[in-house]
Amino acid sequence: MKQRFKVFAAIVFTAVAPALFAQDKMLDMLKEEIKGQMEVLKKGDYPPFYMNYRVVDNHTRTIRSNMGAVTNETETKQIIFVPQIRIGTPEFDNFHDAQNGVLISMFQGPPMVLLPEDLKGGMETFREIVREEVNSRYKFAVTSLERAVAKESAGVQNEKKDKSPDFTQTKAEKYFEQVLTPAEVHFDVEVWKEKIKKFGAIFAQNKDVISGSVTVTYKIWRKYFVSTEGAEIAENRTYALISISGSTMADDGMELPLNKSYFAYFPSGFPSDEQIENDILAMSAKLSELKVAPLVQPFTGPALLSGSASGVFFHEIFGHRIEGQKMKSENDGQTFKNMVGEFVLPREISVYSDPTVKFYNGNNALNGYYIFDDQGVRGERVEVVKEGILKNFLMTRTALEGHLSSNGHARADFLYDPTSRQSNLIVEALHPKTEQELRDLLIEEAKKQSKEYGYYFKTVTGGFTFTGRASTNSFNVTPLEVYRIYVDGRADELVRGVDLIGTPLSMFSNIEFAGDDFEIFTGTCGASSGSVPVTCISPTVFVNKVELQRKPKPTTTPALLPRPY
Amino acid sequence: MRTFITIIISFLFSTSLLFAQDQQVIFKAMEEEMERNMTQLQMDKPDTPPILYISYTLADTKSIQTSASNGTIIQTTATQVERISSVRLIVGDNTFSSDYSYTGNGILGVNFVTVEDDPAQIKAAFWANSDIAYKFAIEAYNSKKSNIKNANLTEQELGLSESIPMLATEVFAPYNEIDISKDPYEALAAKLSVGFVKDRSVLLTSVDISGIETVYYRITSEGVKSKQAVSFVEIALKGKVRLPSGQVVGDEKVFIFSDLKEVSDLSWMMSEVKAFSDHLVAIKKSEKFGEYYLGPVLFEDEAVVKIFSDNLISASGLIASRKPITVITSVARAENMAEITRAKPLEERIGKKVIDSRLSVYNRTDLHSFNGIHLLGSYSVDAQGVVPKPNSTLIENGILKSLLTQNIPTVKSNESTGSYRFGAKPRAVTQEIAPGVLVIEAPKGDTREVLRATLIESAKEEGLEYGYIVRRYGERGDQFLYRVSVLDGSETLVVNCELAAVTLAKLKRVLGVAKDQYIQNNLHKNAIPCAIICPSGVLLEDIEINIKRVNLQKDSELIKK
Incomplete structure (x- = not known):
């Protein structure tokens, strides 16, 4: 298989200026407030041993189109404030049994606390909002701590329980980036409207396509972090994304989508229009093929997972099980907690999580890049698996036995408190195989298992997994483009209608080889601390046994009348 | 309480000349697609009930929300026009039809419709939605047929016709387009929000102003064709009070207007802010x-x-x-x-x-x-x-x-x-x-x-x-x-x-x-x-x-x- 690039990007990113401290009213006010509030709170019954303020100044613009016509245009500007107050001791604090420092509504999530943009005129309002939110969270902290202490004292002593500290020491970072220039912030809405109309119109030319959407989003986040330990951070993050989704419907009513996305740090970093148009043309043609592709039956047997497919696979079934903080909970499945130093993957495979990689293998921009995590800790490359052996976990400042310091993987959506999350998850092979070698291995294995064919999963759209103990520790990855590779040399056959399912440990043991290619899957991962931008990078992977189950039966059937244009 | 001149100045029964050129594009696309569906949409199954009625609705909604506190804007969100479609399709006849809810509601399109008055895309939205509405109507018809026996309806209720036929009418209700530009909303919210009394026990006061307008384009198979708009502006005064016990209580007072321009009597609105603020202060005691x-x-x-x-x-x-009849459907969810x-x-x-x-x-x-x-x-x-x-x-x-x-x-x-x-x-x-x-x-x-x-x-x-x-x-x-x-x-x-x-x-x-x-x-x-x-x-x-x-x-x- 040839090298495939999920994301193409020519990036021009303005160099940041670390340690260049310029005037930033927001940072100054946050520093002043946290200092003053800490002094006051120290006098109370439950003096905090630590506090931090997180602020995200979010400016997001989105334009959506369908079949070449603009449908929707939005612009969001908001400054969100999330303080964290820790009381008790670093060994046992109010977050001992709670991930969040505020009550989370089941339907609405955490409360959104907004700060004024005009800090000069709105200083009084700023202070009032900050004071009231900190007071509210302080009260929640007291309740959380008392509850955790009561639970601890009432609980049956468990010798095996993780006794590592709830909050570890780290360096108080000082880092300042200048505010982005107007040119960097600029997003020409009219130009982009025309572009996405042009892109989407390609779908309209194909009668088999029932929906063809193109969405362009430009997010600018200026993230502030200050803490009572002296951390002072102002970091810019920018995310430009074009998402393309086309769908067709088979005669039995099964809706068949295909997706593609292009990620860059700035809109100027997107690939050329010509390239995007060619990709959409190819997607449109593939949709026509998919519409008449045969429906397949449940199957077990060998498979090849393309780079993007295996990237999602690794993210779901492996990545979520190396997130350290949640393993501290007795409710977590703790799949790998006690397996450090043991083989968890074939010797061929190494996995690392590295938020410091801004571009991969040239100019491929990575969505999971950041300098500091949401606890103000510098993101580090973490060797998770070295040649099959489990080495480390993705850690926050909440320790786990044997992992007593953060490696900068505490992440959260705007409103949540952070927990361990993935960044750029990168899978690499020790002795990579060529495309032909992997194909030969697949055919050989299929023959060995007396199968007429093996499967090749070319694209997937995402997936999900359960990691708790209360439910089956399983995963589901949703393929979009799947081929049968026949052992008798017949041409590969595009098929439809299956999901890739399984349980993690059994699946890992079935991975045998990986290719010399790679693909980048740009995604947004949703979990207990909300949605965070992530990347999965992986080569094609050969698995000697996968399990496929049928997709749910469609509830619709194709339209009775032909499309009206 | 103040409010303003009604938006509907008049309505007219007349020819399609009433509708402006851009509306002609929208109505023409809707009419052509409705005609196609009325005449051609048919399931290839025996005993399938015929289509009795279709109505198509396009709704263009734009809105703005702003919030200010102590003269400072906290957040403003303006949403440019978003267009959605709805199809109400009934099969059967006027003695027994697929109408089970009797609410008059249709099925909403899953996606936004283009706001560009592109006839092909408008037709496509109604095509896709009519198909679902038709299949849903057939399911509802069959389900209603079996469930009506258990619906405890009286003879009188069972004997009722399904709907009252409407006369073919063209309606154009002129309206004053609502302004959703940020500046006037932010300026008013900021001005009003400084009217709260300064009192340490009174906290998190705000003036939230929102404006919304929906323009409806509707045609029905009975020949009703209309364009109407609904709009209003809501001003909410909000605040909390910390009582001596430490308990925090909150209150909110809402005013509805037809348009922001109608809040021209700022002194009157300021007096309302003052009164609300005094009320908050009084709560302290x-x-x-x-x-x-x-x-x-x-x-x-x-x-x-x-x-x-x-x-x-x-x-x-x-x-x-x-009285509605419960139906079980799979194509789309039946109304709650x-x-x-x-x-x-x-x-x-x-x-x-x-x-x-x-x-x-x-x-x-x-x-x-x-x-x-x-x-x-x-x-x-x-x-x-x-x-x-x-x-x-x-x-x-x-x-x-x-x-x-x-x-x-x-x-x-x-x-x-x-x-x-x-x-x-x-x-x-x-x-x-x-x-x-x-x-x-x-x-x-x-x-x-x-x-x-x-x-x-x-x-x-x-x-x-x-x-x-x-x-x-x-x-x-x-x-x-x-x-x-x-x-x-x-x-x-x-x-x-x-x-x-x-x-x-x-x-x-x-x-x-x-x-x-x-x-x-x-x-x-x-x-x-x-x-x-x-x-x-x-x-x-x-x-x-x-x-x-x-x-x-x-x-x-x-x-x-």
């Missing part, structure tokens, strides 16, 4: 509601509006409804009919006393202003193209005379009163039976002073030390009642109380009602502008007030400072 109360309660002003709107503008009140199913229709009590005989209720659709206050509820034509009667008597001297209806026949109504109205809500086609201006009169009522004296007397008679006055209550914020001493008539504001629901039965015999009237513009279901003119006070007996238990937690040193 409030007392805790101490013990369970069952006795006379005097409702005044906004509280009276709430009682009448809750009880009269509902399917258990003056809104006619037909819990509210109608739970309702106890008043229809069977026509000719009988339903409220106090001193009270009469009228629905006015032609009343643009009253006592110098502009009313939002007046309109010229409803969402089904029916011209409403300017003045309908609904209740006369307590006796129920008629209900508000749409084009669905019920046991006692075979005529639409033109009360099926559009509302404005983001990403929705809102349409419900609603009044225009609901006028509740008690010409033989008493003065407010008499009502107050009666409250005290009634409380005394029951051996109570206090009576209570409620001036405003609702779902938003905490409840604040006024405790009135029977000894000296003094008033004390109390908190931590919960008023039990005031049902229609409580209105059947009231201890007293005011003859002077209170006027308020309202939003039925938070979307349909209407107005209520009602007695400024009503004294009810045996009203229950419970203690609201509050889990009070100690504040941090930041607050004690």
Whole structure:
């Protein structure tokens, strides 16, 4: 298989200026407030041993189109404030049994606390909002701590329980980036409207396509972090994304989508229009093929997972099980907690999580890049698996036995408190195989298992997994483009209608080889601390046994009348 | 309470020349696609019922929300026009059709429709949605056929026709386009938000202003073609108060206007901010509601509006409804009919006393202003193209005379009163039976002073030390009642109380009602502008007030400072 690039990007990113401290009213006010509030709170019954303020100044613009016509245009500007107050001791604090420092509504999530943009005129309002939110969270902290202490004292002593500290020491970072220039912030809405109309119109030319959407989003986040330990951070993050989704419907009513996305740090970093148009043309043609592709039956047997497919696979079934903080909970499945130093993957495979990689293998921009995590800790490359052996976990400042310091993987959506999350998850092979070698291995294995064919999963759209103990520790990855590779040399056959399912440990043991290619899957991962931008990078992977189950039966059937244009 | 000139200036029955060029594109696309579906959409199965009726609706909604505190903008979100489609498709005939809910609602399109007036894309939206609506209608038809036997319908109900045919009509209701540009909203919110009194106990005050406009394009297979708009501006004054005990209580007061430009009398609005702010300061000195109360309660002003709107503008009140039939479908989700199913229709009590005989209720659709206050509820034509009667008597001297209806026949109504109205809500086609201006009169009522004296007397008679006055209550914020001493008539504001629901039965015999009237513009279901003119006070007996238990937690040193 040839090298495939999920994301193409020519990036021009303005160099940041670390340690260049310029005037930033927001940072100054946050520093002043946290200092003053800490002094006051120290006098109370439950003096905090630590506090931090997180602020995200979010400016997001989105334009959506369908079949070449603009449908929707939005612009969001908001400054969100999330303080964290820790009381008790670093060994046992109010977050001992709670991930969040505020009550989370089941339907609405955490409360959104907004700060004024005009800090000069709105200083009084700023202070009032900050004071009231900190007071509210302080009260929640007291309740959380008392509850955790009561639970601890009432609980049956468990010798095996993780006794590592709830909050570890780290360096108080000082880092300042200048505010982005107007040119960097600029997003020409009219130009982009025309572009996405042009892109989407390609779908309209194909009668088999029932929906063809193109969405362009430009997010600018200026993230502030200050803490009572002296951390002072102002970091810019920018995310430009074009998402393309086309769908067709088979005669039995099964809706068949295909997706593609292009990620860059700035809109100027997107690939050329010509390239995007060619990709959409190819997607449109593939949709026509998919519409008449045969429906397949449940199957077990060998498979090849393309780079993007295996990237999602690794993210779901492996990545979520190396997130350290949640393993501290007795409710977590703790799949790998006690397996450090043991083989968890074939010797061929190494996995690392590295938020410091801004571009991969040239100019491929990575969505999971950041300098500091949401606890103000510098993101580090973490060797998770070295040649099959489990080495480390993705850690926050909440320790786990044997992992007593953060490696900068505490992440959260705007409103949540952070927990361990993935960044750029990168899978690499020790002795990579060529495309032909992997194909030969697949055919050989299929023959060995007396199968007429093996499967090749070319694209997937995402997936999900359960990691708790209360439910089956399983995963589901949703393929979009799947081929049968026949052992008798017949041409590969595009098929439809299956999901890739399984349980993690059994699946890992079935991975045998990986290719010399790679693909980048740009995604947004949703979990207990909300949605965070992530990347999965992986080569094609050969698995000697996968399990496929049928997709749910469609509830619709194709339209009775032909499309009206 | 101020409000403004109604948006519908006139309506006309005329030719398609009424519709401007851009609208012609929209209507032409809708008509061509409807024609294609009416004539060609057919399932290749024997005994498939024919299409009886289709209506297509396009809804263009734009909106803005801004929030300011102490003169500073906290957030503004402006949403440019978003267009959604809805298809109502009925199969069968007028003796038995797929209509199971009798609400008049259709199926919303899954995706936004282009805002570019692109005929191909508009057609495509209705094509996809008609297909789903058709398959859904066939499922609903078959399911209804088997479920109707268990629906406990009377012979009379079973004999009703499915709908009242509408006359072919073209309606163009001119409207003033609402401005959703940020500057005027932010400027007004900022200005008003500085009007709160500076008091350390009063916190997190804000002025939230939102504006919304939905323009509806609708055609039906019966030949109704209309373009109408619904818009309004809502100003909400909000604030919290920290009581000496540390408890934080919040309150909110809402004003509805037709357009931001109509809030030109800034001094009047500033005085409302001042009054609300004074109210917050007064809460500081409030007392805790101490013990369970069952006795006379005097409702005044906004509280009276709430009682009448809750009880009269509902399917258990003056809104006619037909009993829905439960259906099981898979193509799309059947409508949630819990509210109608739970309702106890008043229809069977026509000719009988339903409220106090001193009270009469009228629905006015032609009343643009009253006592110098502009009313939002007046309109010229409803969402089904029916011209409403300017003045309908609904209740006369307590006796129920008629209900508000749409084009669905019920046991006692075979005529639409033109009360099926559009509302404005983001990403929705809102349409419900609603009044225009609901006028509740008690010409033989008493003065407010008499009502107050009666409250005290009634409380005394029951051996109570206090009576209570409620001036405003609702779902938003905490409840604040006024405790009135029977000894000296003094008033004390109390908190931590919960008023039990005031049902229609409580209105059947009231201890007293005011003859002077209170006027308020309202939003039925938070979307349909209407107005209520009602007695400024009503004294009810045996009203229950419970203690609201509050889990009070100690504040941090930041607050004690």
